[in-house]
Amino acid sequence: MFVTAIIAAGGRGLRFGGAPVKQLVEINGESILARSVRAFSTHPAIGDVIVALPADLAADPPAYLRDGRIRIVAGGPRRQDSVRHAFRAASAATEVVVIHDAARPFASSALIARTIAAAAETGAAVAALAARDTVKRVETADERGPFVAETLARDAIYLAQTPQAFRCDVLRAALLVTEEATDEAALAERAGYRVRIVDGEPTNIKITTPEDLPLAETIARRGKPARTGRAGVGYDLHRLVEGRPLVVAGVAIPAERGALGHSDADVVCHAVTDAILGAAALGDIGRHFPDSDARWKDASSIDLLRRAAALAGDHGYEVGNVDVTVILERPKIAEHVEAMRRQLAAALGIDVERVSMKGKTNEGMDAVGRGEAIAAHAIALIRAR
Ligand code: MG
Numbered sequence: 504m505f506v507t508a509i510i511a512a513g514g515r516g517l518r519f520g521g522a523p524v525k526q527l528v529e530i531n532g533e534s535i536l537a538r539s540v541r542a543f544s545t546h547p548a549i550g551d552v553i554v555a556l557p558a559d560l561a562a563d564p565p566a567y568l569r570d571g572r573i574r575i576v577a578g579g580p581r582r583q584d585s586v587r588h589a590f591r592a593a594s595a596a597t598e599v600v601v602i603h604d605a606a607r608p609f610a611s612s613a614l615i616a617r618t619i620a621a622a623a624e625t626g627a628a629v630a631a632l633a634a635r636d637t638v639k640r641v642e643t644a645d646e647r648g649p650f651v652a653e654t655l656a657r658d659a660i661y662l663a664q665t666p667q668a669f670r671c672d673v674l675r676a677a678l679l680v681t682e683e684a685t686d687e688a689a690l691a692e693r694a695g696y697r698v699r700i701v702d703g704e705p706t707n708i709k710i711t712t713p714e715d716l717p718l719a720e721t722i723a724r725r726g727k728p729a730r731t732g733r734a735g736v737g738y739d740l741h742r743l744v745e746g747r748p749l750v751v752a753g754v755a756i757p758a759e760r761g762a763l764g765h766s767d768a769d770v771v772c773h774a775v776t777d778a779i780l781g782a783a784a785l786g787d788i789g790r791h792f793p794d795s796d797a798r799w800k801d802a803s804s805i806d807l808l809r810r811a812a813a814l815a816g817d818h819g820y821e822v823g824n825v826d827v828t829v830i831l832e833r834p835k836i837a838e839h840v841e842a843m844r845r846q847l848a849a850a851l852g853i854d855v856e857r858v859s860m861k862g863k864t865n866e867g868m869d870a871v872g873r874g875e876a877i878a879a880h881a882i883a884l885i886r887a888r
Pocket of ligand 1: 764768770773
């Protein structure tokens with residue numbers, strides 16, 4: 504079955520208010536239009552994608568639409584005119600057309616698939632959500648506002664979304680309807696077809712005004728695939744000598760010996776800094792904060808860690824979680840672990856439950872076991888924001 508997708512992006516989003524046009528507004532770094540088109544252009548059930556754009560954008564489309572699988576047409580004055588222009592450009596092999604509003608960037612692959620399958624079976628299908636609120640039909644308003652004419656039976660009310668899908672013959676007949684409609688399902692109904700409801704998705708929101716953007720950003724973050732996560736490891740060791748403080752994860756611990764090195768010689772901060780820089784493939788602590796540079800000579804290690812997290816942030820990453828093992832023969836760190844976690848979490852700007860800290864000894868073996876050194880291993884997971 505050959506399926507063509509039509510992305511209706513021909514409007515200018517007037518309720519969104521001005522430049523740039525709504526479909527080019529970015530949500531977490533990717534435009535609404537790019538997200539909507541990508542959901543269809545990467546879908547395994549879809550052959551061709553046709554995007555109806557405002558004439559000026561169609562003449563000079565964004566780079567992400569210059570792809571062999573994507574065709575661009577200029578939209579018309581009404582939504583149904585844009586869809587008609589796009590349908591005219593569809594391949595003759597097309598059997599089912601799935602139409603989607605570019606202002607809904609979060610339709611899932613499963614939603615697209617079940618809408619297509621339903622239309623292939625019964626001719627016309629629309630994604631819709633059962634109403635959760637009680638629905639009132641109002642009558643003419645006066646200056647105090649509208650008045651309720653009747654309360655509708657909620658179980659008979661569905662709120663239409665897109666995608667909407669149609670067999671070619673059904674869509675051809677629907678587009679002959681000349682009255683204006685806000686979606687293609689309404690045209691198919693008027694043309695005499697039964698339109699089947701498929702379960703829509705609460706996250707498949709339509710972005711209409713700037714007030715919708717915070718929710719859109721939340722959905723975009725939640726929908727971020729796990730493959731954008733990146734892991735990095737870090738390791739550090741410092742000699743222990745008398746007459747030095749022992750600072751571990753930003754916490755000064757009473758001890759007979761302290762760590763030898765520049766500044767506070769904090770092995771945990773150094774290991775976590777390397778883990779974060781490593782996860783972002785940004786090199787290591789020595790490259791960014793060389794101790795030969797007077798600026799870093801006496802910088803506290805917790806401050807270097809804060810800077811490393813900010814550097815990862817500049818490259819578009821946030822820290823997901825950090826796990827650390829400290830290897831120290833004595834003293835035991837157990838009573839300081841909570842303070843250490845709080846220090847690291849504050850430096851990284853994340854919740855304390857995303858920071859783990861564990862203590863170990865080396866069972867008296869090697870230099871660490873003899874109490875001559877302290878070491879730390881760290882792993883950090885970062886992800887695109
Ligand atoms: Mg070090």
